[in-house]
Amino acid sequence: MKLGKVTGRVVSTIKVPSFEGIKLMLVQPLDERLVPYGVTIVAFDTIQAGVGDLIYYETSKEAGRVLETTMNPCDAAIVGIVDAMEVEGAK
């Protein structure tokens, strides 16, 4: 999983049927010092994350499993909100 910050929402009417009713959030990837890197992704949210939350997300073909069904083509999902993080410097 990777660290990220929820930065917004996506509104979409026309989509594949298996995405109906799913909340889609914009997520900015963050490194361990919470510095942004890379590009914003669009992720499923089933844990009611809000804009500004520090979260960890998953990017693989099983991201759709947050819905407890496997038959959808989702590849990114927020899986949890970070309460605290203890980092030992490795650089």
Added chain:
Amino acid sequence: MKLGKVTGRVVSTIKVPSFEGIKLMLVQPLDERLVPYGVTIVAFDTIQAGVGDLIYYETSKEAGRVLETTMNPCDAAIVGIVDAMEVEGAK
């Protein structure tokens, strides 16, 4: 999922049998400010996206699930058209 813009079409006669009848579009990845990055990909389209549309797409082994069958080697599919996007700056 990632943001992208539909930039064209691919015409292909010789292909694996499971790709017969599938519409293949060229998609340019875009960041959250709609700035292009990376290289154009070839994606399945089952939602009738048109050239110029702002879409989000999926890239994983289950992209073929947009067809509601899993037995094809597709790794990229357009899953929805973006109506609106609310972005809070994270950089």
Added chain:
Amino acid sequence: MKLGKVTGRVVSTIKVPSFEGIKLMLVQPLDERLVPYGVTIVAFDTIQAGVGDLIYYETSKEAGRVLETTMNPCDAAIVGIVDAMEVEGAK
């Protein structure tokens, strides 16, 4: 899927049993202007692509599905030959 050009062949005698009888081609990734990028990969070929052909290929764990069997550890396969491509500039 991604665009690429077939640039050669790989000959391999010692390999995992599920790769027996499979044609392995070298593929150079190309962008939408057909400019090479990245490194050459080794891909399954089941559509009789030839050296020099402009193709699109797939890279995921289900690349082996071009064989209509899922039990092999293939992660790259040529899925079609490009006849024509219509590109609208996005950059």
Added chain:
Amino acid sequence: MKLGKVTGRVVSTIKVPSFEGIKLMLVQPLDERLVPYGVTIVAFDTIQAGVGDLIYYETSKEAGRVLETTMNPCDAAIVGIVDAMEVEGAK
């Protein structure tokens, strides 16, 4: 699999149900000379790795298999601790 060093822990209360009870560690990717690169990831730990350990980890949709169940959306897991490594220079 890739080499990495365990650099910390993540505490998370709100998360998808399938992550309940799982230990989440921060892992810094390392190259073969143990030089850090890339960004820290969040990985499942089922082998009781500790902060500072040199480990190898896996990043794919089946990382959840360390739990001997496949129905969770985990994409990164520590799979072993490195005791010794014999490297012949390739650069």
Added chain:
Amino acid sequence: MKLGKVTGRVVSTIKVPSFEGIKLMLVQPLDERLVPYGVTIVAFDTIQAGVGDLIYYETSKEAGRVLETTMNPCDAAIVGIVDAMEVEGAK
């Protein structure tokens, strides 16, 4: 699949149960001119590749299929040894 050179071995006692008895090799990715790039990975070896061998390897969630079982969290496996390679320059 990608080209690589076997550069060493990893010794690991503490690991997930499904990795017991598996030979783990260090593999340096190589481009089509056999120039190293990227970072060394840790891969399953079931074909008795030796240090110094030019091989092709697979990196996906089904790398564990070299064992003819799917229930392990392996994401990289050596699948064959390269005997010969015919490359047409694409750059």
